[in-house]
Amino acid sequence: MQAVVYDGCVAFALRPTVGRYFHCRICVSSMQVDDLTISEYLMFKEKLLEIDLEPFNSHFPKLTRPNSIGEGVKFLNRHLSSRLFASNNADFHPIFDFLLTLSYNGQSLMLNDRIKNAQEMGRALDKADNFLNDHDPETPIEEVAIGLQDMGFERGWGNTVGRAQNTMHLLADIMQACDPETLQAFLGRLPMGFKVVILSPHGFFGQQNVLGKPDTGGQVVYILDQVRALEREMLARIWQQGLTGVEPQILVVTRLIPEAQGTSCDQRLEHISGTHHAQILRVPFRDDNGILQHWVSRFDVWPYLERFAVDAGGEIRAELGGRPDLIIGNYSDGNLVASLLSFHLNVTQCTIAHALEKTKYPDADVNWKKLDEDYHFAAQFTADVIAMNHSDFIITSTFQEIAGTQHTLGQYEDHQSFTMPGLYRIVHGIDVFDPKFNIVSPGADSDIYFSYDQADKRLTSLHPEIEELLFGKEEAPLAKGVLKDPSKPIIFSMARLDHVKNLTGLAEWFGGNKRLRELCNLVIVGGVVDPEQTTDREEKDQCKKMHIIIEEYGLQGELRWLVAQKNPVRNGEIYRYVADKRGAFVQPALYEAFGLTVVEAMSCGLPVFATICGGPAEIVVDKKSGFNIDPYHGSQAAETMADFFEESTKNPERWLQVSQGSLARVQEKYTWTLYADRLMTLSRIYSFWKYVSDLERRETRRYLQMFYILMMRPLIAKVEKQQAEERARKQQA
Numbered sequence: 001m002q003a004v005v006y007d008g009c010v011a012f013a014l015r016p017t018v019g020r021y022f023h024c025r026i027c028v029s030s031m032q033v034d035d036l037t038i039s040e041y042l043m044f045k046e047k048l049l050e051i052d053l054e055p056f057n058s059h060f061p062k063l064t065r066p067n068s069i070g071e072g073v074k075f076l077n078r079h080l081s082s083r084l085f086a087s088n089n090a091d092f093h094p095i096f097d098f099l100l101t102l103s104y105n106g107q108s109l110m111l112n113d114r115i116k117n118a119q120e121m122g123r124a125l126d127k128a129d130n131f132l133n134d135h136d137p138e139t140p141i142e143e144v145a146i147g148l149q150d151m152g153f154e155r156g157w158g159n160t161v162g163r164a165q166n167t168m169h170l171l172a173d174i175m176q177a178c179d180p181e182t183l184q185a186f187l188g189r190l191p192m193g194f195k196v197v198i199l200s201p202h203g204f205f206g207q208q209n210v211l212g213k214p215d216t217g218g219q220v221v222y223i224l225d226q227v228r229a230l231e232r233e234m235l236a237r238i239w240q241q242g243l244t245g246v247e248p249q250i251l252v253v254t255r256l257i258p259e260a261q262g263t264s265c266d267q268r269l270e271h272i273s274g275t276h277h278a279q280i281l282r283v284p285f286r287d288d289n290g291i292l293q294h295w296v297s298r299f300d301v302w303p304y305l306e307r308f309a310v311d312a313g314g315e316i317r318a319e320l321g322g323r324p325d326l327i328i329g330n331y332s333d334g335n336l337v338a339s340l341l342s343f344h345l346n347v348t349q350c351t352i353a354h355a356l357e358k359t360k361y362p363d364a365d366v367n368w369k370k371l372d373e374d375y376h377f378a379a380q381f382t383a384d385v386i387a388m389n390h391s392d393f394i395i396t397s398t399f400q401e402i403a404g405t406q407h408t409l410g411q412y413e414d415h416q417s418f419t420m421p422g423l424y425r426i427v428h429g430i431d432v433f434d435p436k437f438n439i440v441s442p443g444a445d446s447d448i449y450f451s452y453d454q455a456d457k458r459l460t461s462l463h464p465e466i467e468e469l470l471f472g473k474e475e476a477p478l479a480k481g482v483l484k485d486p487s488k489p490i491i492f493s494m495a496r497l498d499h500v501k502n503l504t505g506l507a508e509w510f511g512g513n514k515r516l517r518e519l520c521n522l523v524i525v526g527g528v529v530d531p532e533q534t535t536d537r538e539e540k541d542q543c544k545k546m547h548i549i550i551e552e553y554g555l556q557g558e559l560r561w562l563v564a565q566k567n568p569v570r571n572g573e574i575y576r577y578v579a580d581k582r583g584a585f586v587q588p589a590l591y592e593a594f595g596l597t598v599v600e601a602m603s604c605g606l607p608v609f610a611t612i613c614g615g616p617a618e619i620v621v622d623k624k625s626g627f628n629i630d631p632y633h634g635s636q637a638a639e640t641m642a643d644f645f646e647e648s649t650k651n652p653e654r655w656l657q658v659s660q661g662s663l664a665r666v667q668e669k670y671t672w673t674l675y676a677d678r679l680m681t682l683s684r685i686y687s688f689w690k691y692v693s694d695l696e697r698r699e700t701r702r703y704l705q706m707f708y709i710l711m712m713r714p715l716i717a718k719v720e721k722q723q724a725e726e727r728a729r730k731q732q733a
């Protein structure tokens, strides 16, 4: 619930359940209660520019039940199938037209010009069916390809007679009476989406030596794992489609950073290991002074993005030999660039937020002026609203990312309506009932993060260096604190050292709980130990704070703090080493959008204690596959940990139970194989949807374009001005 007091009245925004709002006003003098529209409610907060996307979407189909939020594709299939059903038997049929568009380097993949319209296609399908009936279903497609071509069918129907015939049956069924399952099965088989662009502009994006830097965490891990899984899925589909000479191409597009700090971020092209057809393409940030040489925080990238989109667009076309079939944006900057590119190239756009900052920083909208100098949230939130509305589909890692829980707001839901006083108010920013939302959860690389009890796969040769790392005497600048009693189980945590990750909070909870300190050691991996070694303001602050906490609580001997560990393979073995010693992983964040470390630790069989604020609350089933902890009640969290370790000491079965619960949970829900299959199917369905509904979406896009020009550009100019003033101040000093 939110309340605003104004002019002798109190206005309430009540949220009886997920995604549902009710607004009212009570006049204090008369005690009269009036219902309010959302717009009237927001008028209480300020009287400013109002952005409303609702009128553009009012004729679009919407989900109606909160529990179907995040299953947009199911709903869309139902809607599309009834729409196709209505257009049945006509000469025009959207599927026929769509199939004509499917090609690879100018070569048609489904139909050729022997078939002129949908009715002819229907007759040709019958003819082809009779023809294929005379062949064994296992017959390779090459043996019948010429016969099929004479009837108007090209090579993309399947790799064997049986599969091609089956695909044709699906189409014939759709043309007769379209049902959602058949439509999904048919669209899922179509040969398309061979050229994929994945945008992640802010650095550092690389394959080595980058993890744990201020802005380089899960997004990089996610994208690299995603690329490998997608390539496997694309190759499997191309093979099943019976296509020869067709190769997938995946480009991860990021910024080139000349001052690369020992990483490969100054190289234009880098092959992605574990793939055959995927590369990182780096394009520099430019401004009127030329190429930007150094890393800048993700909060400061806004002035560079429009030019980056233009430059990257040219380089992408050159690398791919044409335009991509699908553009996937990541995080606010990537999603804005994806919107600009997909608008210009008319390509299907997928949005992945990873984390929407508005939810991470409570009341960041109303307090935007206070925060703007450091974070430029006005530009970021504006970019987010533009991208989420421009995108054809949005994938999220959890349900809560869209619509929260009974008691917490979802990240997208948080953009339904909000206000930045003095700037503008959003009346309908995004609708969580929009069918563009789909939950597609990531996993953890199973070659790296596997259970501690898989003895044959264990990297025992790394144990001496891991023991040195955990129990050695090395201190600053690489570590702080030497553990007095290495025999105790370890509470382990690893994250970027920023305010929201709350590693300093964990140190405080541990410091304040005598029982826990007696039972365990605390090992924290994060950031830098010497504050002079970072230029990031939050990392510097947190680093200094950690030193103070260690001193205040006298944690030397019980806590070991290690700088960011950038080798994922060794990190995997560290999780398992901690599991060998019957330890646990803690994710103490004040807000965690998803939380890959939670999935990594669970995949290694570690019991986890993870924040209830955000995605981990959904990943972890409390007391079965780990424990939910409230970062705003740290002493209670520390008690929960102490109870668990005490119980496990008395009854080792308890630890095993939770560890097995962890493993089972990730195997069931969080794997990259499931992810890739689903993303490839979604990209086909939403591309088809874009094709049949593009005219209707055009109005929204025009409105967004106006919003970009009238609001986003001035905000970017403001950031630019502030950065120029800062530079001038530094030069003077």
Ligand code: UDP
Pocket: 211, 212, 216, 217, 218, 219, 221, 494, 495, 496, 525, 526, 527, 563, 564, 565, 566, 567, 568, 571, 594, 595, 596, 597, 598, 600
């Ligand atoms: N990570 C790492 N070394 C570090 C800190 C983090 O390798 O010192 C990795 C971690 O294993 C995980 C990712 O960075 O794969 C962090 O992802 P998560 O989703 O937990 O958080 P994010 O940083 O994306 O907010």
Ligand code: LCN
Pocket: 217, 218, 219, 222, 354, 355, 397, 592, 593, 594, 595, 596, 597
């Ligand atoms: C960004 C975050 O903040 C994390 O919560 C996610 O796990 C990560 O991206 C990958 O999506």
